[in-house]
Amino acid sequence: MSAREDILTAVRRNVPRPAIPLPDVPSLFPLNQGKREGVLSSFRKQLEVMGGKSFEVADATAARVKITELFAAAKVVCSAVPEVPGTRRIKDVRNPHDLHDVEVGVIRSHLGVAEAGAVWLTQEDLVVNALGVLSQHLVVLLDPAVIVATMHDAYQRISLAASPYGLFMAGPSATGDIEGVIIHGAQGARSLTVLLVANHA
């Protein structure tokens, strides 16, 4: 008998009885009694708690300016966002290893979650998944209109199986492994900056 058959047989033999029914999970849980404005400010506040930063910018040009301002010294800026050229286009990258020297990665997210201060990034957004974790710093463009209140809302919006990789990123990489002292920039991004700009693409 294969391992698969053995395990399934053992499980079938041992499943506890009576069987418990699957509960109905409500679609909606309120966040701050969820007003539209409340969602954006909740998002920004929570992002900051998680160690990230956010700025409102008017348009793609303003976004480019902001990135240059924040990362004036950066030599390698790799962008997955057509409106932001950077110094290297992600579509020219073949191998994740080629991203080892990226100082700033620029990506557009299509979903934000207020309760978590998180942005949703998929393989489609990143083009090369490693951009999200090998970049020393990350800049994520996010349209405030696509920020939802809770994780329940978020999971209802996304097609989880549609992309091989999907990441909720809430702030930069962090650790508290040494005496509980929170450090940002443990392995992945040292910083996460969200630029809140309408997406007219």
Next chain:
Amino acid sequence: MNVGLFVPCYIDAFFPEVGIATLELLEKLGCSVAYPVDQTCCGQPMANSGCQDDAAGAEAHFVDCFKDFDTVVGPSASCVNHVRYNLDAIDQTPATRKVRTITRELIEFLHDDLKVTAFPWATFQHKVGLHNSCSAVRKLGHVRPSELVYQPHFSKTEDLLKHVQGVEFIEIDRPDDCCGFGGSFCVTDEAVSAKMGYDRVQDFHRHGAEYIASADMSCLLHLKGVIDRLKLPMKVIHLAQIFNGGPL
């Protein structure tokens, strides 16, 4: 009310004043109290150590002593918890089932059954640190556990103690962190038990408690051991003694 008085074994041996206070208090509140003189122990020490075979004798004897009462009252949450929820080393005869149902812990008897709203004979002009045992908090439901953030605050022990004139409550940092007695744990896991006791005592001391008061003498036995070793200016007292208003 006809009450059978359950005096836990360690109270009989080391803290008879708690048994006396409980008896006198119940009588003051109008109960007719009988004390089965041959009682020994509810079986908890053996049962909590997983030794069901060793607990059976004491459990059977407990049922025998109390089966003819309408209500049994004992000043110990851990013992009453054992009787109500874990007295299963013996056959669950009608007598056993009856005793398990009728056994009440003193605080819940005063608060829920007698609905006491005054102890007119009692005053206690002291700073009191109220220690609720884990059995009282998480098994018998006498106090809101701090883990259940959304449950509204309630405390049967506090409610009752508020009826005693002069009591000044002090707040501590960790309201319901276990004191470390834990039954045989106190000797089998001595280092951990002692450290837990030290931490709890220091928490009360830091906040200025003159007395640590509890409805569980087993916790207090352990804490007193620590207080005396550290020579701290604190005393322990059972709530029955405060409510009874008599000599301490």
Next chain:
Amino acid sequence: MTRAVDPEGRAERFIALEEHEATHDRLVWDMRQHRDQAVAAVPEWEELRELASQIKEHTLTHLDQYLEQFEQNATKLGTQVHWARDAEEHNAVVYDVLHGHGVKSLIKSKSMLQEECGLTPYLQRRGIEVTESDLGERIQQLSNEPPSHIVVPAIHKLRSDVAELFAKELGTDPKNSDPHYLTESMRNNARPRFLKADAGMTGANFAVAETGGFVVCTNEGNADIGASVPPLHIASIGIEKLVPRVRDLAVFIRMLSRSALGAPITQYTSHFHGPRRGGELHVVLVDNKRSERLGSPDFWHVLKCIRCGACMNTCPVYRRGGGLSYGATYSGPIGVILDPGFDLRKYRELPFHSSLCGSCTEVCPVKIDISEQIYTWRRVVIGNGLLTITKRVGMTALGTTLAHPTLFHAAESVGETTLKILPRAVLYNPLNPWGKHREMPTVPRQTFRHWYLENRRKL
């Protein structure tokens, strides 16, 4: 004969390190407080707990169906699904895949399951270099110790310990114990290993049957590096990690990090559905006693565990004695109810390394009756005739004495006399554990019973 782990002795040695114990207790209690604060911001918390518990109970009572559904959907996405009955088979399957791809170096993120299976030493013995990428796990790997906490594996160490360790292993400045410096040093040490690794391994927090994907939650993003850089990603998944639908996943994601550290989610919540562009994805579904636990009416609820660590954060015994005192992959209250199921002889003392305070049961996000299971495990240990420290306290003698009024009264007399007349030096000796840190109770003039007979008994 397996030598039993002695949690009490180990705890005693940790407590003797005053600064370590005080720091550990403070930091771990902080996590419990952060959990309380996070819960306070979620008014529907108890509703979520009930949902989470029921979802898990439903899944476990239909586990075979969900495993098959998961496998089917995962395979459709191009994931290669393997099955392993036990730890040894898991390791062999993993090695097989790695060897087949010519893997010489592997980078892995935190997986309690892989720890449970002893994967790292197994692979290292076969010539594969294995690097832990999670900072805490790497610290433990370099120290030759298992993790002491499910979420923060090196929380029992002071920064000075880490400085000393890194100076020896990574060549850092032994006098610099600043956590920023140490973390940065590890970042720079690990990064080249990520870039040169031939394969990345992860565990999985949840596996979603509806979609055939799985979720990995980290704060460092190390799982993401391991999955996105090397061309081969292998995930080890315990069969109890299944959840039915994406909708159910939301409930757990909201509860996991709040219970663990008090944050609404981890910094990285990563979802894997089939291989990435240019990569290959394998999952190994592992039983290793899980199906056996499923068949235990007393203990199957332990399979609901989402490995949040809330129980160990609140546990007064864990906080004082430290996670290494359990001598097992899983420490704290969850360890107490899991480990004896792996090896009852070896872990027979663990159920007694608890004061039965019950706090763990109250914080568990999936409502496992942890404290009640600890109590039941004691009966199992004693019922199997396994001599434990408690038996040595003379439970049988005690039980006999307390069953008989005459014996009880006689013992009381003897005890009273002994306590009254024995000199301090004799009373407080190494055979009297109570007396090591506490004063003995004073002896009253008479027992309650004597008082009653004298004052109340109408003859």
